[in-house]
Amino acid sequence: MQITFIGGGNMASAIISGLVKQGGHGISVVEPSADKRAQLAQTYGVTALEQPPQQLSTDDVVVLAVKPQQLKDVCLSLAPVLGNALVVSIAAGVGIAALARWLGSDRIVRVMPNTPAMVGKGVSGLFAPLGVGASDKKNAADIMAAVGRVFWLESESGIDDITAISGSGPAYVFYFIESMIAEARALGFDDATARQLVLGTFDGAVALAKQSDLDVATLRANVTSKGGTTERAIARFEAEGVKAAIQAGMQDCRARSVELGQILSQD
Numbered sequence: 001m002q003i004t005f006i007g008g009g010n011m012a013s014a015i016i017s018g019l020v021k022q023g024g025h026g027i028s029v030v031e032p033s034a035d036k037r038a039q040l041a042q043t044y045g046v047t048a049l050e051q052p053p054q055q056l057s058t059d060d061v062v063v064l065a066v067k068p069q070q071l072k073d074v075c076l077s078l079a080p081v082l083g084n085a086l087v088v089s090i091a092a093g094v095g096i097a098a099l100a101r102w103l104g105s106d107r108i109v110r111v112m113p114n115t116p117a118m119v120g121k122g123v124s125g126l127f128a129p130l131g132v133g134a135s136d137k138k139n140a141a142d143i144m145a146a147v148g149r150v151f152w153l154e155s156e157s158g159i160d161d162i163t164a165i166s167g168s169g170p171a172y173v174f175y176f177i178e179s180m181i182a183e184a185r186a187l188g189f190d191d192a193t194a195r196q197l198v199l200g201t202f203d204g205a206v207a208l209a210k211q212s213d214l215d216v217a218t219l220r221a222n223v224t225s226k227g228g229t230t231e232r233a234i235a236r237f238e239a240e241g242v243k244a245a246i247q248a249g250m251q252d253c254r255a256r257s258v259e260l261g262q263i264l265s266q267d
């Protein structure tokens, strides 16, 4: 596959790193920053361009990896050279109808990836409208499968849903990790030890949740001895509304995805 990324920032780099490890693809990246171009070429051995190619072919796949706010201008400038290339947009919010209007093509798949793609542990939600063919869907899924797990969504609003779960989710997890490391430091552990204690705990808990036949609520109950220490911590979390805050945060995240789509898709 010949894949051209438009935008070589955080998420594009994460996907490119997985594709390069897999091998067998021709990858180029269009990126305005000279420093980022040099870094991408050096780290991944990809072709880094300042401007999009003069013409794309029907067999090409173009991955739109710029910020949602940059997407309209990027699509309008791509339209004359796009030909009939398949477009994969990883941008939050902006819907297929607006993309199709700006690109003059509806051969589009939307994807919501996440940054653990960088280490091959990404989770991506994909949506393709009815007119997109099976081989285009397979190509889009193959790109994302190179960096992790792939889930097809039945409706485009599923992209907003999954943004609130897995797209933004790594930041929620890092927030929890950061909070625990800060408290471990406050208890007197040095930075490296605090990090190992907390990351080891996450690693172990996730591995146990994946391997166990028990659901996570039971696994939590198994740590929580009656009258013991964990019970106090969980009681404080509940009293402070931590679970409700996490759920409300996810709802706000989803609402922002919808709002971005409404604001940025107007014309």
Ligand SMILES: NC(=O)C1=CN([C@@H]2O[C@H](COP(=O)(O)OP(=O)(O)OC[C@H]3O[C@@H](n4cnc5c(N)ncnc54)[C@H](OP(=O)(O)O)[C@@H]3O)[C@@H](O)[C@H]2O)C=CC1
Pocket: 006, 007, 008, 009, 010, 011, 012, 030, 031, 032, 033, 036, 065, 066, 067, 068, 070, 074, 090, 091, 092, 112, 113, 114, 115, 167, 168
């Ligand atoms: N980060 C994440 O966890 C996730 C991000 N996404 C989506 O991925 C997209 C990219 O996000 P992210 O990688 O974090 O953002 P970044 O800002 O890291 O990357 C965007 C890149 O696009 C470059 N750029 C700007 N204008 C153009 C242009 N005209 N042509 C080519 N490149 C251009 C930017 O350069 P410069 O900095 O010089 O402006 C920047 O390097 C967003 O739409 C986001 O919604 C989706 C899922 C997860």
Ligand SMILES: O=C(O)[C@@H]1CCC=N1
Pocket: 092, 163, 167, 168
């Ligand atoms: O914060 C954002 O808007 C992007 C989309 C999902 C994760 N990062």
